[in-house]
Amino acid sequence: MRILVTGSTGKLGAALLKQLKDLDYQVKITSRRKPEGEAFPWVYSDLLSGEGLEEAVKDVDVIIHAATSPIKNSKSIEVAGLEKLLSKLNHIHLFIYPSIVGIEEIPFQYYRLKYEAEELLKNSSVPYTIARATQFHSFVEDLLLSTPLFKRYIIPGKVKFQSIDVNEFARHLIDLVNKGPQGKLDDFCGPDIMTLREMAELKIKVNNETNDVLSIPLPGKLYNSLIEGKNTNPLQKKGQGDKSL
Numbered sequence: 001m002r003i004l005v006t007g008s009t010g011k012l013g014a015a016l017l018k019q020l021k022d023l024d025y026q027v028k029i030t031s032r033r034k035p036e037g038e039a040f041p042w043v044y045s046d047l048l049s050g051e052g053l054e055e056a057v058k059d060v061d062v063i064i065h066a067a068t069s070p071i072k073n074s075k076s077i078e079v080a081g082l083e084k085l086l087s088k089l090n091h092i093h094l095f096i097y098p099s100i101v102g103i104e105e106i107p108f109q110y111y112r113l114k115y116e117a118e119e120l121l122k123n124s125s126v127p128y129t130i131a132r133a134t135q136f137h138s139f140v141e142d143l144l145l146s147t148p149l150f151k152r153y154i155i156p157g158k159v160k161f162q163s164i165d166v167n168e169f170a171r172h173l174i175d176l177v178n179k180g181p182q183g184k185l186d187d188f189c190g191p192d193i194m195t196l197r198e199m200a201e202l203k204i205k206v207n208n209e210t211n212d213v214l215s216i217p218l219p220g221k222l223y224n225s226l227i228e229g230k231n232t233n234p235l236q237k238k239g240q241g242d243k244s245l
């Protein structure tokens, strides 16, 4: 089985490569930058211009599409880039698309595009599996809990997350490779739903920090949808928080 991992320099891409090293697949990887010290064969490709896509998808059976661009050129990459890629995939057995829990209910442009991309894939002739996950632990940490200001985490403390270990999600995606096209799967969510305040307090306790938390409200529908936990799914607590992966 020959697998192509797109987005090989990203968070999910790196987690996939780490685990694929121990498995018996032929792996090829692609992104615009070459991941440092990576032994798998790498091909340059750009979803924006389309350059290199043909070469990247040549001779592969399965694609795990971990390339994305949430901020810059996001429509061109998430939707138009996917369309370009799909047009070259008459030969593949399976296209695995990682997506995000609750995207149709959260008013955020990147999430609208992810939904559009899901629909594009569903209406294509490419055999697919859509695997939605909640936010990665590292995403919440990097975006909201990385830098205390004057010894305080100033955060919208009421918003909820059910974050997941990226390595667990990567393993879930790799487990899908041999299962063939599954359509859209049940959500893959972290073990606990917590408010951001609870997460910050846990971080402070675990790391024995002297920081404290200042919770601030934010206006808007996005903020309210995250307070309501639209990005979570209490019925699908899959992650174990397994740090051994």
Ligand SMILES: NC(=O)c1ccc[n+]([C@@H]2O[C@H](COP(=O)([O-])OP(=O)(O)OC[C@H]3O[C@@H](n4cnc5c(N)ncnc54)[C@H](OP(=O)(O)O)[C@@H]3O)[C@@H](O)[C@H]2O)c1
Residues within 6 Å of the ligand: 006, 007, 008, 009, 010, 011, 012, 013, 030, 031, 032, 033, 034, 045, 046, 047, 048, 065, 066, 067, 068, 069, 070, 077, 098, 099, 100, 101, 114, 132, 133, 134, 135, 136, 137, 139, 140
């Ligand atoms: N982050 C989360 O919390 C989370 C949660 C659930 C699902 N997901 C989904 O998981 C997937 C991966 O997310 P991630 O957080 O790992 O993303 P990431 O860390 O931002 O990585 C994005 C990857 O896309 C590549 N890329 C960006 N622009 C490109 C372009 N024009 N052409 C080709 N490649 C390009 C980047 O490599 P180069 O810059 O080297 O090209 C990088 O390898 C996404 O579909 C995301 O929606 C993420």
